[in-house]
Amino acid sequence: MIQIEQLTKHYTQGKSVVRALDGVSLGIEDGEFVAVVGRSGSGKTTLLDSLGLLLKPTSGRVVIDGTDTSRLKDSTKAHLRVDKIGFIFQEYNLLASLTVMENVMLPLGYAVRPNGDRAWARTLLSEVGLTDRINHRPDQLSGGQQQRVAIARALVNRPSLVLGDEPTGAVDSETSDQLVAIMRRMNGQHGVTFVVVTHDPDLAAKTDRIIRLNDGKVLSDEATAPMEVAV
Numbered sequence: 001m002i003q004i005e006q007l008t009k010h011y012t013q014g015k016s017v018v019r020a021l022d023g024v025s026l027g028i029e030d031g032e033f034v035a036v037v038g039r040s041g042s043g044k045t046t047l048l049d050s051l052g053l054l055l056k057p058t059s060g061r062v063v064i065d066g067t068d069t070s071r072l073k074d075s076t077k078a079h080l081r082v083d084k085i086g087f088i089f090q091e092y093n094l095l096a097s098l099t100v101m102e103n104v105m106l107p108l109g110y111a112v113r114p115n116g117d118r119a120w121a122r123t124l125l126s127e128v129g130l131t132d133r134i135n136h137r138p139d140q141l142s143g144g145q146q147q148r149v150a151i152a153r154a155l156v157n158r159p160s161l162v163l164g165d166e167p168t169g170a171v172d173s174e175t176s177d178q179l180v181a182i183m184r185r186m187n188g189q190h191g192v193t194f195v196v197v198t199h200d201p202d203l204a205a206k207t208d209r210i211i212r213l214n215d216g217k218v219l220s221d222e223a224t225a226p227m228e229v230a231v
């Protein structure tokens with residue numbers, strides 16, 4: 001469970017202040033799959049990076065599983081991040097010199113007590129359909145395949161939360177559909193909470209809940225209409 005309480009993030013530039021987040025309060029339940037949408041500049045990335053403990057808020061709090069992260073020192077926050085949070089980026093952010101398997105294993109090297117191992121990495125790579133690409137390097141893969149590696153990497157340390165900033169922003173719509181299906185499956189099978197920032201209405205429609213930001217405030221926060229099931 002994540003609670004965001006009266007979160008603000010202000011950037012000062014000369015005399016002007018940008019209120020990137022302007023009093024956001026939200027609760028996110030374990031296992032939810034949430035989309036964050038809104039115009040460019042509405043504060044989506046700032047909210048996601050605050051949730052990911054990558055940014056220090058100006059005021060307010062992010063409480064993760066009962067821990068008020070605003071009270072933690074940086075090193076404790078870094079450990080919490082490695083233990084609990086996985087990240088997926090628009091541009092995949094794989095290391096070009098490493099193989100697929102080495103890329104997936106990477107977060108385990110940062111963990112104090114890793115929650116995964118090579119066998120688990122292999123399982124995840126199988127779940128994203130890349131068993132036959134384990135020893136390839138990123139530049140030998142398509143964009144969609146690289147993002148599947150990134151999804152496996154985000155899950156390898158068994159986080160409770162995965163954050164994606166435009167995870168389907170760099171691929172075509174068919175590939176996007178495949179990536180969404182994989183993320184939903186990971187969400188369902190492993191009970192991991194997903195929060196994804198997206199411009200993609202198809203992706204947003206496949207989540208449980210859509211939070212719309214405008215000028216750093218929550219404009220709307222609604223459960224997604226259940227998808228029609230073909231009979």
Ligand code: ADP
Pocket residue numbers: 011012013018019020038039040041042043044045046047
């Ligand atoms: P989004 O992801 O919705 O496009 P962002 O969270 O990146 O929006 O940005 C929200 C606002 O904060 C924008 O007006 C942006 O210009 C501003 N902003 C973001 N990061 C910085 C920064 N490091 N310094 C100054 N202003 C920033």
Ligand code: MG
Pocket residue numbers: 044045046
């Ligand atoms: Mg952004």
